[in-house]
Amino acid sequence: MSEAAKIPIHLMVNGKGVEREVEPRKLLVExxxxxxELTGTHIGCDTTYCGACTVLLNGDAxxxxxxxxxxxxxxxVTTVExxxxxxxxxxxxxxxxxxxxxxxxxxTPGLMLSALQLLSRNSHPDExxxxxxxxxxxxxxxGYQNVFRAIDAAAAAMRSGAHGD
Amino acid sequence: MYPRAFEYHRAKxxxxxxxxxxxxxxxxxxxxxxxxxxxLMKLRFASPAQLIDLNFIPGGSYIREDRGTLRFGPLTRHAxxxxxxxxxxxxxxxxxxxxxxxVQVRNRxxxxxxxxxxxxxxxxxxxxxxxxxxxxxxxxxGERSLPLADFIKDAYTTTLAPGELVSEISVKAPxxxxxxxxxxxxxxxxxxxTASVAVQLxxxxxxxxxxxxxxxxxxxxxxxxxxxxxxxxxxxxxPQTIAVAAEAAQAAADPxxxxxxxxxxxxxxxxxxxxxxxxxASRRARxxxxxxxxxxx
Numbered sequence: 482m483s484e485a486a487k488i489p490i491h492l493m494v495n496g497k498g499v500e501r502e503v504e505p506r507k508l509l510v511e512x513x514x515x516x517x518e519l520t521g522t523h524i525g526c527d528t529t530y531c532g533a534c535t536v537l538l539n540g541d542a543x544x545x546x547x548x549x550x551x552x553x554x555x556x557x558v559t560t561v562e563x564x565x566x567x568x569x570x571x572x573x574x575x576x577x578x579x580x581x582x583x584x585x586x587x588x589t590p591g592l593m594l595s596a597l598q599l600l601s602r603n604s605h606p607d608e609x610x611x612x613x614x615x616x617x618x619x620x621x622x623x624g625y626q627n628v629f630r631a632i633d634a635a636a637a638a639m640r641s642g643a644h645g646d
Numbered sequence: 647m648y649p650r651a652f653e654y655h656r657a658k659x660x661x662x663x664x665x666x667x668x669x670x671x672x673x674x675x676x677x678x679x680x681x682x683x684x685x686l687m688k689l690r691f692a693s694p695a696q697l698i699d700l701n702f703i704p705g706g707s708y709i710r711e712d713r714g715t716l717r718f719g720p721l722t723r724h725a726x727x728x729x730x731x732x733x734x735x736x737x738x739x740x741x742x743x744x745x746x747x748x749v750q751v752r753n754r755x756x757x758x759x760x761x762x763x764x765x766x767x768x769x770x771x772x773x774x775x776x777x778x779x780x781x782x783x784x785x786x787x788g789e790r791s792l793p794l795a796d797f798i799k800d801a802y803t804t805t806l807a808p809g810e811l812v813s814e815i816s817v818k819a820p821x822x823x824x825x826x827x828x829x830x831x832x833x834x835x836x837x838x839x840t841a842s843v844a845v846q847l848x849x850x851x852x853x854x855x856x857x858x859x860x861x862x863x864x865x866x867x868x869x870x871x872x873x874x875x876x877x878x879x880x881x882x883x884x885p886q887t888i889a890v891a892a893e894a895a896q897a898a899a900d901p902x903x904x905x906x907x908x909x910x911x912x913x914x915x916x917x918x919x920x921x922x923x924x925x926x927a928s929r930r931a932r933x934x935x936x937x938x939x940x941x942x943x
Contacts, residue, residue, distance in 0.1 A: 485651045485652055485653045485654065486653065488654055504651065505651075505652055505653065505654035505697065506648055506649045506650070506651055506652060506687075507648075508648075508684075508688075511648075527647050527688070528685055528688075528689075529681060529684075529685050529751065529836065530836045530837070531836075532748070532750060532836075535750055538753075541725070541753040541754075542749050542750045542753060543750050543753055543754055544750045544751070544754075546688075547680060547681060547684045547685060547751075547754070548680065548684070548754065549654075549677075549680070549684070551654055551699070552677075552680075552699065552701055554702075595749060595750070598749065613749070614749055616748045616749070616834075616835030616836075616942075617747065617748025617749050617750045617751065617835055617836055618748075619834075619836075
């Protein structure tokens with residue numbers, strides 16, 4: 482069998498309704514990058530290890546290389562493109578910039594989405610909680626220290642009222 | 647990486663999934679959390695022609711307390727188990743749920759999928775082997791329930807018949823004065839552990855009345871080590887007693903050398919994890935609150 486029947490799906494991506502037909506074997510990350518041209522979500526290891534492809538699925542961080550696009554039917558998906566609002570960087574994006582929480586930036590979208598899940602449930606995480614929250618995100622150029630600082634700074638900014646939805 | 651093309655079916659209920667399984671036959675696989683199956687499909691180690699998605703089944707995920715027993719829906723995700731206040735009453739279950747892989751995998755992976763896969767390096771089979779765990783299996787001719795030890799036959803092999811699926815997992819709460827701990831060592835969060843040890847013991851005063859011990863990742867299935875249990879049962883848990891039991895646990899391990907370490911290294915790891923797990927389990931049996939979970943850098 483070379484091709485299976487396409488399946489219609491309807492989902493919200495970064496707050497916008499999307500209707501498409503997808504081949505069942507299409508992975509969510511490929512759907513986001515190829516069909517929707519949202520190339521901010523990166524493919525790193527493609528083996529459920531590195532977390533570069535992390536997006537939120539109904540608010541939960543998931544590795545989008547390990548979810549089929551058909552499984553996101555009727556779900557809400559948030560990618561890195563959905564972080565900024567009205568041209569303003571999300572506090573997490575601003576904190577990664579301010580704290581220099583990246584070097585090459587390849588892992589950064591995934592790290593920021595993992596941070597978003599954490600901060601949406603825990604407004605004041607301690608260092609251990611931050612470490613656990615990003616344990617599924619691999620960075621190969623920094624030492625993670627500035628990533629911790631960035632997430633800590635983002636938490637503080639969001640507590641003091643910066644938009645964080 | 648793309649898996650081989652397959653036809654996609656969305657089950658509306660567990661019994662609908664059974665009907666589909668029977669109809670589609672050998673070419674069909676069930677998709678629960680997908681955190682093992684999808685990587686296997688991408689590597690084309692598995693190439694099912696038909697995939698039955700269980701994730702849209704309403705009510706497939708639940709944790710219910712039922713007269714001293716915790717009942718888990720097969721689609722209950724590790725993250726939901728980690729966050730459950732009912733599960734927090736049985737710390738060994740929380741140790742496991744909170745440490746499987748990473749946040750992203752725990753958000754998807756399910757307890758039913760973990761048992762049905764019976765990966766020798768999986769966490770749930772090892773932990774649940776130390777408790778009174780029953781697995782309910784639903785098939786075309788009805789439902790049956792069997793102890794976990796009878797459910798797991800071999801590496802990646804269960805007693806699930808063709809057309810059958812896991813419909814519920816029930817775990818009897820340990821008695822008062824019982825404490826447990828699960829420790830798994832892994833090189834980083836997302837990978838499978840190198841070795842793991844689950845200990846559930848009941849103290850009466852200083853004496854260990856009852857104990858069950860299972861070792862993970864060091865055999866084709868979780869290993870219940872009766873010799874180590876015998877070394878602890880009826881004794882007070884002095885360092886000497888624990889050392890004798892640790893020796894027995896180390897001897898019961900049957901690991902293979904691989905990229906995670908040599909067989910000898912893994913046996914030593916089992917011993918170290920065992921001693922720590924017994925320590926934490928007995929502190930918990932005395933009512934102390936102790937944080938424990940997977941160990942990684």
